[in-house]
Amino acid sequence: MAELLPNLITLGVVLAILRCLGVFSKASNLRRLPLPPGPRSEFLIGNVRHLPAGSPWLQYAAWRKEFGDIIHLKVPGNHLVILNSYKAAHDLLDLSPKYIDRHQLAIADQLMGWNRMTANSAYGDAWKLHRKLMRPTMNKAAVERHALILERGMRACLLQLLHSPEGFQEHIRLFTGKIIVMFTYGLKIDSTKDPLIAVPEAQFARVISLILPGQTPLVDVFPSLKHIPSWFPGATFKRNARIWKKELTDMVTQPFNRVKADIAAGAAVSSFTSKCLEDNPQADDEIIWSAGSLYIAGADTTHAVLSIFFLAMATHPDVQRRAQAEIDSVVNADTLPTFEDRVNLPYIECLLKELQRWLPVVPLAFPHRLTEDDFYEGNAHLVAATCFIYRIFV
Incomplete structure (x- = not known):
């Protein structure tokens, strides 16, 4: 028995080296x-x-x-x-359905709990239920039902921009935050200092700093390190991850609990969360994390697109003049364009598409995980289980 442990350690090291060298992937090719x-x-x-x-x-x-x-x-x-x-x-x-799964990072997903978010979730029953909950909100009719909320928010934002244009970043942060929080939870906010805006921004910035290739923590290169005790020297990442996991959980749980309390008091505003609770009363955990996924993704990306729009208009005044002329030809000076006007605004349509091409908000998409070996165009072998697929939007 005394000789068994050294032999097992030696075997583990050899297997790890062979895996690094790709011996197993060659055998499957x-x-x-x-x-x-x-x-x-x-x-x-x-x-x-x-x-x-x-x-x-x-x-x-x-x-x-x-x-x-x-x-x-x-x-x-x-x-x-x-x-x-x-x-x-x-x-x-x-x-190909072979690429539907997600790669699970040791720190962000497994230790901090980001794998509970829809975009990070592994393919399975929870992911399917998230998609089922979200599907009714991701269509034209659902967006049009919130047109009045959007118009009120835009008018308030435009007035702020007119009165204090130097604070345009704060104004659009508040606008996008108010819209996504109202849509997701039916809750009202009046300041960018509100935790419903400030906390998701901090959480998103933290996780981005951990997941980009080239900034990957050592534990993501050698995932077995996640099993070392948190008291072990050098395991600061594990102690931090425990704190960050609680913060992430609190971030999505607290607004959800507020919605449940408002429903019980008969004061809830119609929202994604309230509708899900009405239709799926036994699916609290899935509703919490699907709502949190919409919540944390929507405000930050929309704010980024609007910031890019301001940059584009400031650096291309001829485009701004042409876009304004098209809007003036379709709507009156005291009204805002509606979804029905979209067909008559082809230049604006192209401008919106160009914003997303010019400076993509998410230039490196979430990685997909290959679930079985694949071969592309007859000359490239893609290795299952350890193959993570990134899409570049540039």
Whole structure:
């Protein structure tokens, strides 16, 4: 028995090295096809030193000229595959169910609990229920039902912009925050200092700093480290993760509980959460996290798009004049455009699409996890279980 432990340790080390070297993936590659091209990997550490620390999508897009539409990077225990074209992303992510799962990061997802959010959730029953809850709100009719809330919010924001244009960032932060909080929870807020705006911003900024390739904590490179005790020297990440997990849970639970209290008091405003509670009274946990997913994703991204719009109009005054002229030709000076006016505003439609192309809010999409080996266009082998697929929106 005394000799068994050293033997097991030796076996574990050997298996870990073989996995890093890709021996197991070669055994499953019956067609003997190569992995997609990419920067030359180094012994044991693979492409760790090639991962860009900041704005990785720019480096990935630049590599397209050298390696093509699909790029492969190897890090210990994992393969990263970057899709650099619409065709590759459409063929793999849109058409194949093999790519439906999500990669689970050790710190963000498993220790901090972000895998309870819809976008981070592994494919399974919880993810399906989230999608079922959200589907009725993600269509044109549902958005049009909230048109009055949008119009009131826009008018208030426009008045603030007219009276204090120097504070435009705060005004649009409040506008987008009020809209998403009202839509998700039916709760009113009057300041960007309100925890319903400030807390999600802080949570989102924290998790982004942990998940970008090139900024990956050591525990995500070697996930087995997540099992070390929190009191162990160097396990600060685990102690922090416990605190951050509670903060994340409180962030989505507190507004949910406020909605339940308002429903009990007969004072609830119609919202995504109140409607879900009415239709699915036994699904509290799924409602909490699906509502939280809408809540944390909506305000930050919308605020970013509006900020990009201000930048575009300030740097392209000719575009601003043409857009304003089209609006003036369709609606009166004292009214705002409606959804019915959209068909008569083709230039505005193109402007909105260009905003998302020019400076994408999420240039590096959430990674997809491949669930079984795949082969693309007859010349590239994609490895299941350890293959995480990123889509570049540049």
